[in-house]
Amino acid sequence: MGLYSESPDWADIEPIPQDEGGPNPLAAIHYSEEYSEAMGYLRAVMARNEMSSRALALTEDIIDMNPAHYTIWLYRAEILFAIKADLHQELEWLNETALAHQKNYQIWNHRQTVVDRVGSPAGEAEFIARMFEKDAKNYHVWSYRQWLVRRFDLWEKGELEDVELLLKHDIRNNSAWNHRWFIVFGRDDSAVAGDVIQREMDYAKDAIRLAPQNQSPWNYLKGVTRRAGNPMSSLKDFASEFASIERPNEVRSSYALDLLAEIYSQESDGKLDAAVALDLLAKHYDPIRANYWNYRKALLEQPATAA
């Protein structure tokens, strides 16, 4: 007895029981009855490739119980398009499903398929903001957001401003830093204007001054420097604000010390200073990676190093 077996809407369907494949061992199967019944009807309607609103409702019921069942999502998308269902209503439902199942993969490809068909990103920014309230580093959401930017040409439609808000909230959000790079440098391979390079350098430097022991803006700063074709030595004064081998007890950032070691190693008479910086990292500021720092130190011995 259940939701489907007692409903006149489903009287013509004979549910197909689960086939466990191999020989069925030991323990008695005692699947929650609700889920088991719904799956029986799903197998039956999928077997006849039924495209109907009742089948759509059935997929919704099962997805609510188990959103990771990938086969159902594909079937659901086919039904939606076949019966010309209201796609805005689909997005409303998807919003709640995504909020309830943060780690699910399948929702995102489905959403992409639906939004692509709708042909407009209206409402997506608000939905993403709600997702970020729960977890501003959700990898699926960020990947989806990049798809939206490319699909609807949103490069200059508030993305940078939004990233700044997120970073204001959490300066250590590496996902937001990555999105900043994507928006500023990821559009194509063409040269980026000098004033934009300067703006990005200043932005990363300000973030580092707020929290010097934060990996993300250091990576960003070095990335911008390389992208602009400038030598790392152009960052020497800045890095020296946070670390100096003359004052080994006052290092405020292991990343600054790391960068200084790299800069020294490229100077004609800087090998000894580089070795001092790398020793400090190996012994005091980042001992868990001692083997890495020692490797960098060993590279100093080789002619024409590229640390």
Next chain:
Amino acid sequence: MSLVAGPGRGGLGDGQFSQNPKLCVDKHVAYIQSLDQRRDELDYWLTEHLRVSGIYWGLTALHLLGHPDALPRDDLLKYIISCFCDDGGFGAAPGHDSHMLYTLSAVQVLVTLDALEEFEQQIPRGKDKIGRFIADLQNRESGTFAGDRWGEEDTRFMFAGLLALSLLHLKHLVDIDKCVQYVKSCQNFDGAYGVSPGAESHSARVYTCVGTLALAGRLDAADTDALAGWLSERQLPNGGLNGRPEKLEDVCYSWWVLSSMAMIGRLHWIDKDRLTSFIFQCQDPENGGIADRPGDMVDVFHTHFGLAGLSLLGQPGLAEVDPTYCMPKQVVERVLNG
């Protein structure tokens, strides 16, 4: 194979952690065996969409533990073959659509069981069918792969496809140069890789990208020192590894990070003793199994990746694992050289 979490938790029952924990080999074997019998729980059915991968995780873990025959071989083989679909792929369970991830798991299990011939007796030209299924999912323009006929693309699917083809000696069916180009396009300014061009660097995606380069024989295309530097930064003061900057540690990253570092020859940049001790703390010493971090519920996924990580670290008592294939090295050598 049940993917139900628990019942035990990592660490000791009273929330305390042993100061000198050991690898609990027998407990883990018993734990994995017990999973095959837990069909009376709802979660067994809710995880049906992962079943074939669950078998791969459990079986590989048992091989690494030195108990390769602890699960009934005939039952496993029958189950795997029952997941084969007419299109040449495998679904996660009987009646599920074919998908790249489960096709890889099924091939890994067939190879580990040394059962490819038996598979072909039941499915004539079965290997070629699998090869076709995988090759048809390659996007011949970009080089990357979709996971199923739905078309979602992800570097996981590219790596999974190449790995399965390599085990079947069918790599020639796809355009490998294009795969290498695609991996290069996923490289970020920090030297590591994301899931697609422009996506944030992530240890698990690094594994799929470096693994692709390894299978293509093109590890020279990685920026080795920058990448390994980024990977070594994943180790946190408690010894565990995370997936991205400013995220929590998790036992499964012991695999994604370590295997990548092993493939590019930089495994020694990780503090081995501290990572070993972290994974040990994630074991349930009473009922077996490994959790994502101490205090959480154990499951077969983290048990497998925790043991595979320990194997790469050279843990005595464990068989050697291959860093690219994530299978017992002995098995990989048999199939590649045999």
